[in-house]
Amino acid sequence: MSKRIGLYPRVRVVGGGSGAVSKAGAVLLVQTVRKVGLDTAISAALAPWRKPRTVHDPGKVLLDVALATALGGDCLADVAMLRAEPDMFGPVASDPTVSRLIDALAAAGPKALTAIRTARAEVRSRVWKLAGADSPAAGGSVIVDIDGVLVLAHSEKQDATATWKKTFGHHPLVAFVDHGPAGSGEPVAALLRPGNAGSNTAAEHIETAQLALAQLPKHLRRGRQTLIRTDSAGGTHTFLDWLSRPGRWLSYSVGMPITDTVHQAVLKIPKKAWAPAYDASGTERPGAWVAEITDMPDLNTWPKGMRLVVRKERPHPGAQLRFTDLDGLRLTCFATNTKGGQLAGLELRHRRRARCEDRIRGARDTGLRNLPLQDTAQNQIWLEIAQLALDLLAWMPILALTGRTRRWEPKKLRLRLFSAAAQLVTTGRRHWLRFTARWPWTDIITHAIDRLHTLPNPI
Numbered sequence: 001m002s003k004r005i006g007l008y009p010r011v012r013v014v015g016g017g018s019g020a021v022s023k024a025g026a027v028l029l030v031q032t033v034r035k036v037g038l039d040t041a042i043s044a045a046l047a048p049w050r051k052p053r054t055v056h057d058p059g060k061v062l063l064d065v066a067l068a069t070a071l072g073g074d075c076l077a078d079v080a081m082l083r084a085e086p087d088m089f090g091p092v093a094s095d096p097t098v099s100r101l102i103d104a105l106a107a108a109g110p111k112a113l114t115a116i117r118t119a120r121a122e123v124r125s126r127v128w129k130l131a132g133a134d135s136p137a138a139g140g141s142v143i144v145d146i147d148g149v150l151v152l153a154h155s156e157k158q159d160a161t162a163t164w165k166k167t168f169g170h171h172p173l174v175a176f177v178d179h180g181p182a183g184s185g186e187p188v189a190a191l192l193r194p195g196n197a198g199s200n201t202a203a204e205h206i207e208t209a210q211l212a213l214a215q216l217p218k219h220l221r222r223g224r225q226t227l228i229r230t231d232s233a234g235g236t237h238t239f240l241d242w243l244s245r246p247g248r249w250l251s252y253s254v255g256m257p258i259t260d261t262v263h264q265a266v267l268k269i270p271k272k273a274w275a276p277a278y279d280a281s282g283t284e285r286p287g288a289w290v291a292e293i294t295d296m297p298d299l300n301t302w303p304k305g306m307r308l309v310v311r312k313e314r315p316h317p318g319a320q321l322r323f324t325d326l327d328g329l330r331l332t333c334f335a336t337n338t339k340g341g342q343l344a345g346l347e348l349r350h351r352r353r354a355r356c357e358d359r360i361r362g363a364r365d366t367g368l369r370n371l372p373l374q375d376t377a378q379n380q381i382w383l384e385i386a387q388l389a390l391d392l393l394a395w396m397p398i399l400a401l402t403g404r405t406r407r408w409e410p411k412k413l414r415l416r417l418f419s420a421a422a423q424l425v426t427t428g429r430r431h432w433l434r435f436t437a438r439w440p441w442t443d444i445i446t447h448a449i450d451r452l453h454t455l456p457n458p459i
Helices: 024-036 038-045 058-070 076-083 095-108 110-134 202-214 237-243 260-267 343-368 376-400 403-407 410-418 442-454
Strands: 142-148 168-170 173-178 185-191 226-230 251-256 275-278 284-292 307-313 330-336 422-427 430-435
Touching (some): 024 058, 024 422, 024 430, 038 058, 038 110, 038 376, 058 095, 058 343, 058 376, 095 110, 110 376, 142 185, 142 343, 173 202, 185 343, 185 376, 202 237, 226 343, 237 251, 251 343, 260 307, 275 343, 284 343, 330 343, 343 376, 343 410, 376 403
Antiparallel strands (some): 142 173, 275 284, 422 430
């Protein structure tokens, strides 16, 4: 009787193998790039930066870095994981070539940023048309969430400063389109700012909103069908005036600080005016109430049609109360210009802005945990690369996945789908990837590829 040593089987390891492809599940992203025409759009946008007799297309180089970032890379050198699989990703530029392109785009400044953003907006409209009923604008409206995010720096970089949380780094403003409870979200703006940038700077909120609107299809860039949501950092006169400007008429749901005026108005609300609030599922939540105070404080200097809604609730055990809270109940407030509707429904819609935190968590896992370059202009290009990666991680599920798999965040997509290996077989002058039947998510990968194949090719 032989004695077994250890809990795992012993495997001999040698190098020099062939015929296998690591991270073969990334073919989902490659096929998405082809079907939505992102490769041709980016190539055309970056054509001015292609030098005569150059070997690598600048658009392909930028997309390779974005694909590497989507697969979990966090620096330019991580494009090496694509270079190792030329049968699936094609020829990939060397690290010096990639660095030279980033330097050239950074030196071009706004011209390069505009080129990349214009290509993304063009492709986004195409993706939403292909998605049909799964598009975030399928109901004729769209929600854009704006929030700030702290990105730590572990070395001296341009514009890296002390932050309001006593850390060190940058404080960009980001915007995401909300896909609702059935999906995730996709980035539409990222404005790089120093770490000491204010949370409620109206001019930068306006600039971020402008960048976000430019990414939407033209019919959604103005009008009530587009809702802008922010936390209380967006609750300023200037930003709300901009959102309400005639000719723009955007809808908004913006958090407001609990000032002394608001607090005094809450004290005057009669008990019968409080209505039960809703929980995440849309049913009444015990211990939480909402009321409207539009007619109580003086709102003459604020935009016409603005409504103020307050919420009070019992804080969770251990929560620290604030001076602005009322009789042991936590108070929050938001402003909206939406007419009609149940107060509890409007408040629930505003509270769902918290899904933006999930999008930020995914962005941290996709190039936003650390800005890898030295100069601000270079890191702004990196932000565009990270957004391209997040676009692909949002567009692929919209077009190829179904059910709960559409809600998978980047980390889960990488673990279950992209990390799957496959055998590369060449027959009839065609390359085939054969995924093992033992991998639990092989059926999801193959069905997703089939769905992508049924989509029309870009014109």
